[in-house]
Amino acid sequence: MKTLLTPFLAASTLPLVLMATAVSAQSTSAGAPSLSDFSLYSNTQSLAPQGPKTLDKIVAVVGEDVVLESELDTAVNRIRARAGRRVDQMPPNVLRSQILDQLIITKLQVQRAEERNIQVTDQEIDGGIGRIAQQNNMSMQQLAQAVGADAGMSMEQLRDQVRQELLVSKLRREEVMSKVVVTNDDVDRYLENQSLRSSDERQYHIRQILISLPDDADTASVEAARDRIEALRRQIVDGGASFADVAEAESQGQNAPDGGDLGWLDGSYMPEMFTQVVPAMQPGDVSAVFRGGSGFHLIQLEDVRGGDGLASGQKVMVEEVEASHILLKPNEIRDTQRTRDLARQIRERLDAGDDFAALAREYSDDNATANQGGELGWVQPARFDPATQRQISSLSKGEISPIFQTNEGYELLKVEGRREKDQTREAIRNQARRALGEQKSSEEGELWLRKLRDEAYVDIRLPNYQPTSGS
Known part of the structure; x- marks a missing residue:
């Protein structure tokens, strides 16, 4: 059940998973909060002296948060359960140091997200857990059983992990992805360097x-x-x-x-x-x-x-339709019923032979196309909402649709023509743009994490801590 323990967002957007990145063992901010006298017990709700309590030591202070020894132990045990005997051959202090580094990076990102007031709703968490279940071909009940048996987690712990990963994902979109810009010149240079015709297919x-x-x-x-x-x-x-x-x-x-x-x-x-x-x-x-x-x-x-990609000469053909429409939107003066009645009247006039373009100029509420007689030009059906796509697929050249409802109001659609367009060049450029975007996002992400770590207060108290190479 390996999938259960991997960051579930890795399956959808490539650069948004939690990074296991090197961190320094030294504090980097003068005047950061001191927690040298702070201690936590495993049961913080009952601190009365009623028998011995297990002291949960702090192994790292991360800003205003801490990493507890129990938290580190849990993470180490999960890695051991997944990686098996291979990690058992590592020196224990090296393994614990590396996993502590990962926990610190995660906490820094979560803290940054919370500082920026980034929110994750219960519905988003439910959706994330639902995707985990779907990826593993499980029902929610089966997932809960597997999480407990295979990962040693409760569903509440899984929800918290998903919440953290969603927070980090949103943070990285705001602070990393939003700053990645791929220009047309970048794409041109990239394609020149890669030389699609001679590259590995x-x-x-x-x-x-x-x-x-x-x-x-x-x-x-x-x-x-x-x-x-x-x-x-x-x-x-x-x-x-x-x-x-x-x-x-x-x-x-x-x-x-x-x-x-x-x-x-x-x-x-x-x-x-x-x-x-x-x-x-x-x-x-x-x-x-x-x-x-x-x-x-x-x-x-x-x-x-x-050997069957775009580089092998495969063409990318897309369907385009030449279409016009009349859009009627309910407003303060004309409610939904009156809007629907007006649409029926226009449809009757079209059946009687009135000109579509003239009626669009007179009645359509689409300000961008009304003056052009409702002309949308040559467009790809996939760019429309599902209701409009269904109408387009059923219409022949010159045919007018029945009245149908969209998110904006009531619409009448006329298909003027159909064609297939070769978009191989655009597809190649889009492919290159995505590849460049992923490369830049990865590079920016690494730099962003280093800066985040450099600006943070981190006091590592793990005995025999081994700084990660590059820290």
Whole structure:
């Protein structure tokens, strides 16, 4: 039941999952709140001296929040349950340090979202849990049983996890995604560099392990990171460890919680550093260690498919219709009943032979098209609401629809013509724009997280804490 423990948003928008990113063990803000005398008990509702209580130690102070030892223990146990014996071979202090880093990053993002008053409704949480159930082909009752048995969580804990991930997703859309701009010049340069006609037409399913490095890493840090990822490669290649398990436990990339899974990548749009490595690999191969802009990388090729994409000469044809409409909107003077009656009168006049364009100019409430006789021009049916799409699909050239209701009011539609348009060029540019957007979002996300961490007060109190490489 691995899917249950991965961030559920990873299945829908690519750059919005919680990142397992390196953090520093040092406090970074003078004058931050001191909680040196603060302690919490496992049962905070009953603090009277009625027998021994278990002290729940603070292992990190994160702004005005804390990470408790019990919280860290729970996260470690979940990783152990998923990754199995491979993480058992890691030094316990290293594993706990890495998972603590992830918890700190999550808390920083949630705090930032709450500071910005970003809200998540119960309906959104219900929807998120519903998607988890759907992705696992389960009913809600089956999901609740599986969460308890496989993940060791209550449904209330799952709801809180989903709430946090939704908060982070909304925050990243506001602070990262909204700042990503891909211009036409960017697309032009990208396509020139990729050269679709000569590029690899296949798709590759890839997993990645990333050991990150800051831009100003010194020689000792670089060598330590290289040694670390080479040791991980030996565990996988020589020791038979699962790449996904090692990635989940060790990788500092944003896809670490999902076993480093990057999904299917088009050969034409892979990051440049991958294009030098991946095409020569066979499914199941593990690459040599190589360095990229974020640090050292290790990848495994899961599978290959394709040769049937846009680069192979496939055309993208879309249907377009030339249409006109008359839209009547209820208003303060003309209520819904009178609007519907007017629509019937107009339809009767059309049946009697009156000109559609003349009636549109006289009666239509669509200010953008009324003066042009209701002309919408050549448009793709998919851009209309479902009610209008149904009418378009049923009309022949020159035919006028019956009166139908939309979100705006009552409408009459006339189809003037149909055609298919070759939009291959637009599809290629849109594909390139998406690829560029994902690359920029990933880069901006990493920078944003580093800045978030640098500006935060974090006091790590975990005994034998091992700073993540690159912190």
